[in-house]
Amino acid sequence: MVLVLVAEEGAVEDPVTCKIMSIIAIAIEKPEIDSPLSEVFGRSKYFLILSEGKIKSEILSNPFSSELGGAGIQSAKFLIEHNIDTLITKQIGVHPLRFLNSVNIKVFISNNNVKETLELFYEKKLKQLESIDDSRLGRRHRKRFGGISP
Numbered sequence: 092m093v094l095v096l097v098a099e100e101g102a103v104e105d106p107v108t109c110k111i112m113s114i115i116a117i118a119i120e121k122p123e124i125d126s127p128l129s130e131v132f133g134r135s136k137y138f139l140i141l142s143e144g145k146i147k148s149e150i151l152s153n154p155f156s157s158e159l160g161g162a163g164i165q166s167a168k169f170l171i172e173h174n175i176d177t178l179i180t181k182q183i184g185v186h187p188l189r190f191l192n193s194v195n196i197k198v199f200i201s202n203n204n205v206k207e208t209l210e211l212f213y214e215k216k217l218k219q220l221e222s223i224d225d226s227r228l229g230r231r232h233r234k235r236f237g238g239i240s241p
Contacts, residue, residue, distance in 0.1 A: 115141045118180040120149045132183040133163030163187035
């Protein structure tokens with residue numbers, strides 16, 4: 092979890108009024124707040140960044156969406172640099188999922204648009220991915236988790 096200091100009016104330097112807030116990233120197709128979610132995390136063109144407790148959001152362009160290989164890991168590093176602690180996506184590869192889990196970033200799966208996804212997230216109805224069954228993996232087969240299971 093990222094510590095973001097939010098001072099209430101009249102208490103600018105009082106540490107008692109500081110709150111812990113989480114930062115959520117959602118993989119989206121278009122640079123719009125009502126965009127559908129991107130099909131695959133690493134190839135997502137944009138990320139919607141939301142800070143819990145704030146109305147303001149930010150849309151970041153993913154500089155690694157067109158990488159020939161390793162787009163998922165590079166995209167994960169990019170989001171870590173932006174201090175996220177929760178990711179919501181349709182599908183994610185094995186390696187970025189393991190990498191995000193290793194740094195305690197929660198990954199949730201959704202097949203809905205942004206608005207519906209956020210409603211389900213706040214109602215705690217999204218599926219969280221924590222681990223992967225390695226028996227489903229073969230040499231050089233790309234496996235992505237989330238969406239509709241094979």
